[in-house]
Amino acid sequence: MSQHAETSRAFSPEELAAWLTDMCGGRPRGIIFDCDGVIIDSAAANVHYYNLLRRELGLPLLTKEQEHYVQMSTAQQAIDAIIPAPLMPALRDVTRRISYRRDIVPMLRPTEGIHRLLQRCRALGIRTGVHTNRRDGMGDVIATCRFEGFFDPVVTVARALPKPDPDGAFQVLREWGLSARDTLFVGDSSTDRDAAGGAGIPFLPYRNPHLETPGFCADFADLESALELTRSC
Structure with a gap:
């Protein structure tokens, strides 16, 4: 910087x-x-959403650097950055249970x-x-x-x-x-x-x-x- x-x-x-x-x-x-x-x-709501996904997949909470990145990236870029590729099939099941529209949008x-x-x-x-x-x-x-x-x-x-x-x-x-x-x-x-x-x-x-x-x-x-x-x- x-x-x-x-x-x-x-x-x-x-x-x-x-x-x-x-x-x-x-x-x-x-x-x-x-x-x-x-x-x-939206920062707290977005971080909460991605942490929910990671928790369901057995991953730790986002780091500060990851929190910053997911706030300015596209959703797909965020997912690619914070979810390891081998867990992508399991992620599809998780996103059927956790709805951004239902669970997160009301927090904005x-x-x-x-x-x-x-x-x-x-x-x-x-x-x-x-x-x-x-x-x-x-x-x-x-x-x-x-x-x-x-x-x-x-x-x-x-x-x-x-x-x-x-x-x-x-x-x-x-x-x-x-x-x-x-x-x-x-x-x-x-x-x-x-x-x-x-x-x-x-x-x-x-x-x-x-x-x-x-x-x-x-x-x-x-x-x-x-x-x-x-x-x-």
Whole structure:
């Protein structure tokens, strides 16, 4: 980890407004959000799910490194990383007993302040979308966290290559008819950062000071205030 990443600090609303003006030429016209760890608080739920699978297979709990990886990877990448290949046949039986939709989705919660931010974006005419490495079940996530009507498009790995490939980010730009400079990508991982960078979209880390950026957003209330302080592009 670089020294710059170690010393990255939270932007104040005023600093964030200045950064948006510099990077986006003013208030962005569209914001792409990552899902897990950004618009939803899912880390504990996801770790619980994968630990349930491992326990049923006689494996120990996830390590801290594995916990971090499963939060930003696709589900298939996570399974491949944490379940040894010889246990894959047994895993099929386990997943018939343990349902992510039934047992885990009800544990998901919207991130604090996200609804207010989305309402402010709507009032300011800022488009909002999601680019996630999830494949299935986003409809359940949106319903559980009361996000109906806020995100369009919702790009999953069912329709785009997984991040860090910029394929999904490019899809959002095309659907919106916006340039990369008109857009902001808010994420919490290196895969988000690299997907945004590959599409040329300014990237704002959310609650992660270790992504080699000038600063990060510590609270959605700060981003809401910064958008109010920033002029339209």
